[in-house]
Amino acid sequence: MHSTHGIGKFVELVQREVSSGGRNAVKTQREYLVLEYAPAKRGYPGDKLFVPTDQLDQLSRYVGGEAPVLSKMGGSDWAAAKGKARKAVRDIAVELVKLYSARMASKGHAFGPDTPWQRELEEAFPFAETPDQLQTIDEIKADMEKPIPMDRLLSGDVGFGKTEVAVRAAFKAIQEGKQVAMLVPTTLLAKQHLETFTERFAGFPVKVRPLSRFQTAKQARETVDGLADGTVDMVIGTHRILTEKVAFKDLGLLIIDEEQRFGVEHKDSLKKLKTGVDILAMSATPIPRTLEMAVTGIREMSTLATPPEERHPILTYVGPRSDKQIAAAIRRELLREGQVFFVHNRVQSIQRVAAQLGELVPEARIAVAHGQMGEHQLEQVVDDFWERRADVLVSTTIVETGLDISNANTIIIDRADKYGLSQLHQLRGRVGRGRERAYAYFLYDENKPLSETAADRLETIAVNNDLGSGMQVALKDLELRGAGNLLGAEQAGHIAGVGFDLYLRMIGEAVSTFRGEEVDGPAELRLELPVAARIPEDYIDSERLRLEAYQKLSAAAAVSAKDDAIDLVVEELTDRYGRPPAEVEGLLAVARLRRRAAQAGLTDVVAMGPNLRVAPARLPESMRIRLQRLYPKAKLLAGGEALVVPLPTAGGAALGDADLIAWTGQLLDQLFPVATTAASPAAS
Numbered sequence: 001m002h003s004t005h006g007i008g009k010f011v012e013l014v015q016r017e018v019s020s021g022g023r024n025a026v027k028t029q030r031e032y033l034v035l036e037y038a039p040a041k042r043g044y045p046g047d048k049l050f051v052p053t054d055q056l057d058q059l060s061r062y063v064g065g066e067a068p069v070l071s072k073m074g075g076s077d078w079a080a081a082k083g084k085a086r087k088a089v090r091d092i093a094v095e096l097v098k099l100y101s102a103r104m105a106s107k108g109h110a111f112g113p114d115t116p117w118q119r120e121l122e123e124a125f126p127f128a129e130t131p132d133q134l135q136t137i138d139e140i141k142a143d144m145e146k147p148i149p150m151d152r153l154l155s156g157d158v159g160f161g162k163t164e165v166a167v168r169a170a171f172k173a174i175q176e177g178k179q180v181a182m183l184v185p186t187t188l189l190a191k192q193h194l195e196t197f198t199e200r201f202a203g204f205p206v207k208v209r210p211l212s213r214f215q216t217a218k219q220a221r222e223t224v225d226g227l228a229d230g231t232v233d234m235v236i237g238t239h240r241i242l243t244e245k246v247a248f249k250d251l252g253l254l255i256i257d258e259e260q261r262f263g264v265e266h267k268d269s270l271k272k273l274k275t276g277v278d279i280l281a282m283s284a285t286p287i288p289r290t291l292e293m294a295v296t297g298i299r300e301m302s303t304l305a306t307p308p309e310e311r312h313p314i315l316t317y318v319g320p321r322s323d324k325q326i327a328a329a330i331r332r333e334l335l336r337e338g339q340v341f342f343v344h345n346r347v348q349s350i351q352r353v354a355a356q357l358g359e360l361v362p363e364a365r366i367a368v369a370h371g372q373m374g375e376h377q378l379e380q381v382v383d384d385f386w387e388r389r390a391d392v393l394v395s396t397t398i399v400e401t402g403l404d405i406s407n408a409n410t411i412i413i414d415r416a417d418k419y420g421l422s423q424l425h426q427l428r429g430r431v432g433r434g435r436e437r438a439y440a441y442f443l444y445d446e447n448k449p450l451s452e453t454a455a456d457r458l459e460t461i462a463v464n465n466d467l468g469s470g471m472q473v474a475l476k477d478l479e480l481r482g483a484g485n486l487l488g489a490e491q492a493g494h495i496a497g498v499g500f501d502l503y504l505r506m507i508g509e510a511v512s513t514f515r516g517e518e519v520d521g522p523a524e525l526r527l528e529l530p531v532a533a534r535i536p537e538d539y540i541d542s543e544r545l546r547l548e549a550y551q552k553l554s555a556a557a558a559v560s561a562k563d564d565a566i567d568l569v570v571e572e573l574t575d576r577y578g579r580p581p582a583e584v585e586g587l588l589a590v591a592r593l594r595r596r597a598a599q600a601g602l603t604d605v606v607a608m609g610p611n612l613r614v615a616p617a618r619l620p621e622s623m624r625i626r627l628q629r630l631y632p633k634a635k636l637l638a639g640g641e642a643l644v645v646p647l648p649t650a651g652g653a654a655l656g657d658a659d660l661i662a663w664t665g666q667l668l669d670q671l672f673p674v675a676t677t678a679a680s681p682a683a684s
């Protein structure tokens, strides 16, 4: 994405010779990123934009979920897309801030301090809590003890122990005679959480009931009556809690698992349920830092970022489907008394696939589960698998969100190329939740060609299998869902229009504006000097690695980067590719100059023929006097929108690259001092 022209397609890196023009023209080799835009008129080839590699800060990687529409060059297209997104963002910001102020104004219940039973419950936890779990639990209790209703989002990778946090929050509410409702997206998850909560509350006079399609009408009615008269302390269920118009005697806490999975049709009944009660939302989709900052103070967030101890990364294999491979994987798991998930997402062919597996591994007891089965049959099959009366569960993705079966530590995903990244990540999270080493096999049909994005997705999930990495960059679509979780699913369209990062920045700005805070969007800086500033092929031959190096350098030169960021990039380049040659030194010096100019809030430092143009140049009187003394031939354009200084020459010839950069750095130091600790280029 280009800040002016919008969404373009990266084509290649090219070298170009440019001259600085004017009398003593200097020719230098520059490297450019070539981007292709939509054609101005139908039927014409797309327009091409050449972006100098030392100006990559104008570019950011587009991430928006589905394939983006290329903008037309010139910026009107892009401005329109931004305008639309900005309007949508403003609406969200208003919504978010309204919710926030409504919450601040409403009266919630201030829970008392922990009871002795609370401590007893918590000491009975069979594991050592992770530091994040402990911190999150404390944050939640503090929120609950405030008179203002809590609205906290707990995000954490699959299997990181969110449920235990919910157990303790629920118990605290029940201790005060309040009721708790837990909303989960699937019947299986409802059943699983019911088991966990019932087990954890055993020994305490607490009544927990399920409410999903697994319950008969009679059971459901008993539960609904119990909630109305207060004899049922906690209900764990699916959207049936919303559709059954459940009335609570005294609801104190609402826990929502994977809120973004509840369709907009439940939005209103959810909103009604939420009024005046403490809310704990849980999500396995990482909420991006940028979004977190954007909504800080509007929505409290907690993150479980460390895995429970002794969790091993899941060994992930990506490859063509082969019976031998499948048989070996199942046998290995059965040998260690373990169980296997086999995910096949087509109901029509799932029985045939199960029969095939039965032939492949006759000694394995195979069970089949899919969403179109009757309630009881589905529950029976899942129970069989749970109670280890089955070794292999062949199922559709219904297994994705639920089933914390610590004895199942192999998952085989058929036609893995058919799944999105987040789904693969969540499916894989179904195994490796205990201490056993877990295995994941992502198989594809070698007779059906893999699309490039599918191959890229599988490659990404195979490479990123360390725990909790959240696979930041690659799992942007998870983050998109995370954003949907926070902002409402209908925003996906706008995010696609301008890309994820810009959209989040817009939210942050909109929220700050709405709160009357000053929004200082980073000024776009154009810095162009006729110096050799590029990475030659003989230093880094791969285009991808060269692009990566340019991007790292551009990020390090940003105002928000740390002072030593550029030095760290130099170290990394030197370690990987050896001492940087002169041209790369030029690139590094330009990066330092760029950062310096950005810190001074300049928008232009551009060599034009024999002069250097610096803008804006609103110099105080004292600085003008200094300017006259130091640069007598300099011209300060009226209103201070620019300063034009003749470029120095050495005996009639143009300065060498390093000298020119040093001279420019010195000029900035002298005329545009900033209160920064960074050593200025002149000094370096």
Ligand SMILES: Nc1ncnc2c1ncn2[C@@H]1O[C@H](COP(=O)(O)OP(=O)(O)OP(=O)(O)O)[C@@H](O)[C@H]1O
Binding pocket: 127, 128, 129, 130, 133, 156, 157, 158, 159, 160, 161, 162, 163, 164, 283, 284, 308, 309, 402, 404, 406, 429, 433
């Ligand atoms: N601190 C811990 N140490 C070891 N194991 C833990 C810890 N906390 C939870 N577990 C166990 O890890 C497993 C996964 O926990 P849990 O189901 O709460 O994860 P989750 O974050 O809710 O996963 P998902 O996102 O899939 O719902 C459970 O068997 C739980 O008992």
